[in-house]
Amino acid sequence: MEATREIYWNVGHGVVIPMYLLALAAFAVLVRGFLQRLPVYRLGKPLDRFDRYDERVKRLIGGLFSQEKVSRVRDGGVPHALFFWGFLTLFAGTVMVMLQADFLTPLLHVNLLSGEFYKAYSLVLDAAGLVATLMLAGLFIRRFAMKPEGLEIVDDDIRIHTILFAILITGFLLEGARMAVTELQQNPDLARFSPVGLLAARLFTSYDNPSIMAAHKVLWWLHFALVLGFFCMIPYSKLRHIFTTSINAFFAPLEPKGAIATINMEDESAEQFGAAKVTDLAWKDIFDADACTSCKRCQDRCPAYATGKPLSPMKVVQQIGEVAFGKPGADLCATVTDEVLWACTTCRACQEICPADIEHVNKILEMRRNLTLMEGAFPGDEVRTATGNTEVNGNPFGLAYAGRGEWAEGLPVSLMESGAEVDILYFVGCYASFDKRNREVARNFVRICNAAGVRVGILGKEEKCCGEPVRKLGNEYLYQMVAQENIELIKAYGIKKIVTTCPHCFNTLGRDYRDLGLDLPVEHYTTFVHNLLNKGVIKLRAEAEPFAFTYHDSCYIGRYMDILDQPRSLLQAAGGRLTEMAKSGYESFCCGAGGGLILAEEKTGTKISEARLTMVKETGAPLLVSNCPFCLTMFEDGIKTGGHEGEIMVRDLAEIVAERLEGV
């Protein structure tokens, strides 16, 4: 007997027309639900996210079918991905039945769902249904019994779990009822290819055929109604993420990570800077709120949230949605609150992990721009002072700008104004120029360059703050003012290459200054020195001085610039034995100084730097190596306030490398 099945068995072909009409109606409800949301997305400002179409489509397809971003976090993510694949397979199977019954059979008179293929089809679909059911059960237990910290339970959750369970269970019962009357009696061999259906069929065997067939009809319509209900629910519940989250992979930014819109200061018609209302944000920012699945992965990784600050990146995204859909004219910044907005270190951990391609950081920056540029607000008076200092003296400390180059006295460094020939411009930055501890880093970097025969030039007192901290606090005006001065200077000297020791300067000069007209290669010293080592220009004494250490990935070198391996390999080449912290690489935990907060006092919660030092302590390594002046400053401070003196020492990568230079 051939392995196949009769489609519309028992219910008859009479259901076809009402079935399609009802399906069409459900589809219409679904489309209408999304169409109703379109005007709300359109409240946002225009933003082109349809450019580079092919690349976007690739991301969409790849992201959707691989479920790579979802499954990256095992807890919750892997079961969700398996559930997705299971449900998708069931959907595909149903579509095949539809094609077979209503197109292939009547039009072409071929039956694909037969023979060996049908056996495989049966087995795969049964397995998919089983996997989906088990994963759903697992996710149900996780959400409602295990209750992970921070995972919110809303009414939608219980409805969604119920309807999905009901669809899967009625599906298996339906299959069982059909099998009890057909396969079990006529072709038991074939029944083995539907193991779950077989189990369900056994439930029916004690009943007579007419009763089972009556039950089958009821189940058929019930299953169908549930599926239609599911479709109708999509746009009106959290289920909408099936579409919005998937499509967001298409809308994801393709610019370099960390790119921020540069405000046109020449535009005299502009009356609003930054986002005071949702209508000042881009449509994508509102759409993001719809794409959010409340998975709280961002919140789990937020250093501000982890240390008792009021910020949750997830809640900020959701609040934008609530305001957009509820009261779009409301004061968005007041809804989110200043305290929340000032708490962000722009560490990007939220955005890096988000499975829905939501852009958390720039939303916060746009709102900060409103606070700063429209209201003249600051997180605290100390920031007001530091901003004033940056304006007057070009550094946040308020120290005399004339002393900016003094750290280099006695070192083989040329001042650009002397007209000397140089290989690189070392853009020193405020901390390495003025801060006593960080001046050591600058000096050691110069020693490395000198050993490699690299001629280093600096701008000295002509250099100004790169503008990063004030920009991240929302002060685009001051940022562009100092940036323009730096750019004009750098261009005038005909510089070919810039190297920085500060990741913040590196990101700003290398990426952000491009918008303002600086188009030069900019490199961070970690890759620059790594390159010198690789080329054999410098050699390190590895064996002579082995040391144990743990390494802190600064946000702006790691997550923002993907530089993870070079610093590690440099330190290992210098004789280091690395013990990684629980959070490292892309999952690294901020020191607390990003987003301009290096200028601010940490007034609420516990100190982020101390939380990180606790992770350092857990490795047992006595030495913490970092690559950023802000990190170094935060950790030096945290070691003192957290009581780690004599227990943990923090040093910069440049200091380690310089000490172990061969032949110096």
Added chain:
Amino acid sequence: MKILVCIKQVPDMESRFKANSQGVWFEETDLAFRMNEYDEYAVEQAVQLKEQLGDAPEVTVLSIGPDRVVEAIKKALAMGCDRGVHVQDPAAATRDPWQIASIIASHAGDKGYDLILTGMQSQDRGSAQVGVTVAEELGYACATTLVGFAFSDGTVTAKRELEGGIKGVVRLRTPALVTCQLGLNVPRYPTLPNIMKAKKKEIQTIAVAELLKEEPLATTVSFHPPARKGGGIVLEGDVGVLVDQLLGILKDKTAVLR
């Protein structure tokens, strides 16, 4: 109502000061300039009063000095002043307080300002004479070192800082002049729209010769850093070594251990 705020642009006090070649004032190279701190309180108070009176008063900001002082005037305009007056005087740094006050008084003489605000003193010369002298020349009521300010019905109620933490409250009928002290208010940070608007506000330039008719009454004889009297010593390093070093210093340079 017409309000005048007098401001001075001064070097940032963290700057590296060097005496100029005549040895009577500082060299301007390598100095960063900003608005005199006390004058910022004056500007803020004027703008607050303007806001209190529903934008009715016109606030004029005046500064005397070379072209660089226009930056300070622009900042005051961005903070909310309506118009600027730049008394162009490349030699302003050599004027004594009497001359500066005379310039302001001769500008203000026929303008009918109801209220004049100045800083309590400048951060660089620090004479604290200009405000009171202007008031005297114009015959205005005057109160100095304000840490509190209220205005209603043409009367200023001023809280003044006295010695030893004591405060005094005085009332002045306008026209009046007040000088402002730290603690009076927190000067606002100019918003970007206001910075943009300020670019279009009028700044009138007047040559100093038109206003200055007076000879100096006091002359600066010398400007020099204080003689070094042996600064502090910071000892760093191993505690054991530090103790020995300290003992050595105490023995050699003090009478403590004798």
